Amino acid sequence: MKLNRRMNFSRPDIIRPPSEWKSYFLPLTSGCSNNTCTFCGYYGSKLQIRDIADIKSEIDALALFTRRGLQLSDVAKVIYAVAEGWDGKRVFLQDGDALVYPFPKLREVLQYLNEKIPSVERIGTYATPQDILRRSSDELKELRRLKMGIFYTGLETGDDELLQKIGKGVSSDEEVVEAGKKVKEAGISFSVTVILGLGGIEGSKKHVFATAKILTEIDPDYVGALTLTLVPGTPLYEQWERNEFHPLSPFQSLEELKLIIENSNFTDCFFSSMHASNYLSVRGRLPRDKEKMLSELEKVLAARNPSLLRPEFLRGL
Numbered sequence: 001m002k003l004n005r006r007m008n009f010s011r012p013d014i015i016r017p018p019s020e021w022k023s024y025f026l027p028l029t030s031g032c033s034n035n036t037c038t039f040c041g042y043y044g045s046k047l048q049i050r051d052i053a054d055i056k057s058e059i060d061a062l063a064l065f066t067r068r069g070l071q072l073s074d075v076a077k078v079i080y081a082v083a084e085g086w087d088g089k090r091v092f093l094q095d096g097d098a099l100v101y102p103f104p105k106l107r108e109v110l111q112y113l114n115e116k117i118p119s120v121e122r123i124g125t126y127a128t129p130q131d132i133l134r135r136s137s138d139e140l141k142e143l144r145r146l147k148m149g150i151f152y153t154g155l156e157t158g159d160d161e162l163l164q165k166i167g168k169g170v171s172s173d174e175e176v177v178e179a180g181k182k183v184k185e186a187g188i189s190f191s192v193t194v195i196l197g198l199g200g201i202e203g204s205k206k207h208v209f210a211t212a213k214i215l216t217e218i219d220p221d222y223v224g225a226l227t228l229t230l231v232p233g234t235p236l237y238e239q240w241e242r243n244e245f246h247p248l249s250p251f252q253s254l255e256e257l258k259l260i261i262e263n264s265n266f267t268d269c270f271f272s273s274m275h276a277s278n279y280l281s282v283r284g285r286l287p288r289d290k291e292k293m294l295s296e297l298e299k300v301l302a303a304r305n306p307s308l309l310r311p312e313f314l315r316g317l
């Protein structure tokens with residue numbers, strides 16, 4: 001893990017799950033503690049841990065702005081820009097895995113946030129399985145008590161071999177299953193993301209069936225499907241340039257989505273492909289909406305009409 005405490009903290013860009021669009025984005029860290037995923041824009045990023053006094057000052061400024069609309073001249077304008085669109089209810093802790101923030105300090109931040117802005121209803125964050133497994137069950141329950149309501153974890157694939165290949169930093173998907181169990185036991189919602197096309201053409205079948213199997217085992221509250229986007233500067237992009245990685249076509253990625261939905265079984269899961277990286281948005285509650293979602297995908301796959309898909313230039317990370 002590359003850790004940088006001495007540099008001035010630089011506020012990260014907002015990279016968020018689709019469902020956090022109304023949230024206030026409060027940075028605790030910048031970068032990601034596991035910066036080795038070969039497809040990710042955080043690859044090689046340096047983890048920065050933000051000073052707690054700095055976080056508390058931001059909460060103070062936000063509280064003043066929320067209560068009285070006051071803007072102070074010595075407070076960074078970005079704080080007010082983010083607060084403008086805020087519904088006062090949800091807070092998303094940045095960055096790539098804010099759960100890495102040392103537990104006593106994390107607890108202190110959440111206590112402070114609750115005390116200063118009691119209207120906050122739910123706090124969410126990205127969390128790696130490693131971060132979750134490092135926390136005891138009591139610590140997770142304590143976070144829940146302080147309104148931590150959801151963890152977003154990148155499963156990416158159920159294929160262990162692919163997991164190693166992409167540098168995910170977990171030894172097997174069993175770790176994600178264990179992490180999910182712990183999170184749910186603490187009463188925190190568990191949302192996992194999978195990446196369509198991650199195995200390329202050659203690895204596609206193994207990727208989808210293994211992913212459906214592990215999703216069934218985790219049985220999360222939410223699944224978000226993303227579509228692989230090759231990011232310049234990442235090792236996977238370089239593999240593609242060397243013709244060592246063969247990406248799926250948009251319709252092949254939809255076939256993967258269909259197979260994952262078809263082959264996974266959930267108790268009650270909100271499954272969506274609403275993320276901006278996807279060529280098509282489908283969503284629904286599984287198992288209830290399974291047939292409806294599959295038939296939507298089948299129609300688009302049968303028509304093979306590119307105008308039904310999100311154009312490449314509108315896809316985002």
Ligand code: SF4
Nearest residue numbers: 032034037040042096
């Ligand atoms: S995919 Fe997640 S764990 Fe991997 S580098 Fe990116 S943010 Fe970190």
